[in-house]
Amino acid sequence: MEAPLYLEPRLEPRLASLLRAAGFLHTLAGGLGSPLNVVLPDQIAENLARFRAVYRRHRLSGEVFFAHKANRSSALVRRLAVTGAGAGMDVASLGELQHALGAGFTPRQIMATGPKSPEFLWLAARCGAAVNVDGCGELDDLAALVRRYGLPRVRVLLRLASFASPGVRLLTRQSRFGTPVGELDALLKAVERHRDAVDFRGVGYHLDTTSLAEKAVALEGCVLVMNECRSRGLEPRVIDVGGGFGVNYLADGGQWDRYTTELTQAVMGRREALTWRRHGYGLRYEAGTLRGGLGLYPAHRPVAAERYLDALLSHPAPSLGRTLAAALLESLYDLCTEPGRALVDQCGLTLARVLEVRRAEAGEWMVRLEANADDIGLEEHGVLMDPVVVERARTREPTTDGEAVGVYLAGNLCLESDLITRRMVFLPRLPRPGDLLGFANTAGYCMDFSADQAQHQPLARKVAVWQDEGAWRWSLDDQYWPVTQGEGNHED
Ligand SMILES: Cc1ncc(COP(=O)(O)O)c(C=O)c1O
Structure with missing residues (x-):
């Protein structure tokens, strides 16, 4: 075989330590089945602190709203709820809003984003969450609900799109969400018309791009819009730069x-x-x-997560001639961010048991797992990253030897297309039935976003794990509350 082409996961100490705890992981998967999702709630608090440090470095105030859509876990949300000031929830459905409220977030810490049903809009307005409004139609609907049900004025932000920088030939990419800046006037007229029902707080965007230059154009565009709003007698204070800070998945x-x-x-x-x-x-x-073109996530991204936010804030505003952080600070605008993937970086692991190892027709090694491609969404999201083999302890035939091998990972569905990797994955040695493969860093969209129960295969259970005096402890995800976390199950 030619030299193995590894794509080793980047593992920070907590996740690396968990992956070394082979006995603990086998006990969990033995009792709770495969696939099994494992979340590390303490890591989300650490990630939040890193984002907050960037705010402090730039002397900016405002909140970090976790984009809940990245993971359905209760433990992660409950852990975030006890971190104190500066954390909020970006909820994009009625269920996510109910979940955030139930986890202990107050309505002041919640922002409703994305496409909204009437029920979602009503509950957001009823409880006093902020609403990130997509356009004039949604604003009209919201104002009508407020009047019909006699609700207090609702805090609103306006989601904008299609920014262009004056003097710079750069347009931000088109989005089917938000209102094009070119149609701002009509939107502000609607805000003015609905003053009795809505409390206009600010503007924002969410751009699905890794390009700093495009985001700089959008952020400066928001600053310019805010200035225009003030000249109309409106008093917005918040700029929301959405999510999309990215994750660095690979070690090398x-x-x-x-x-x-x-x-x-x-x-x-x-x-x-x-x-x-x-x-x-x-x-x-x-x-x-x-x-x-390669339709893959740029899996090695040294400038990701809070570093990406730092780079954006340090970036010159395309036409204002100073950094974007300075432009925000001088007008005393608050900064909102909505990180999803980046806030759950290093917060999760998906375990899948090896069921069978055999050669396919053309001689390739095929490793069949007790999980399917919808349980492990790395490929679906274009993230190419190797799993870690977590060997089952064996009394006979210890396997410290073996040589690197290229394998394909197949799922447990009766479908030709159910491949967990369509690429050959190089592993340091051939796994054996009973071993676990640990897919690291799946908490952002790759754990439960697309999982279903095709063929009556069970949905992965989810557990929260944490360290306590050197021992790993665990509880079912929905049993985890940070206030009682000392009482989890453990293996010393
Ligand atoms: C409005 C909004 N905010 C935040 C996010 C989170 O993005 P990410 O997970 O890339 O940070 C999304 C993702 O789709 C979004 O649509």
């Missing part, structure tokens, strides 16, 4: 570069295949020409 940038280079070579037929049936992850080789 060199591995990522080598892998993507070799993948391209493989698509062009210049080396042995690296993917199942020459899947190209968006690349095609047609008539001697490489076409398409």
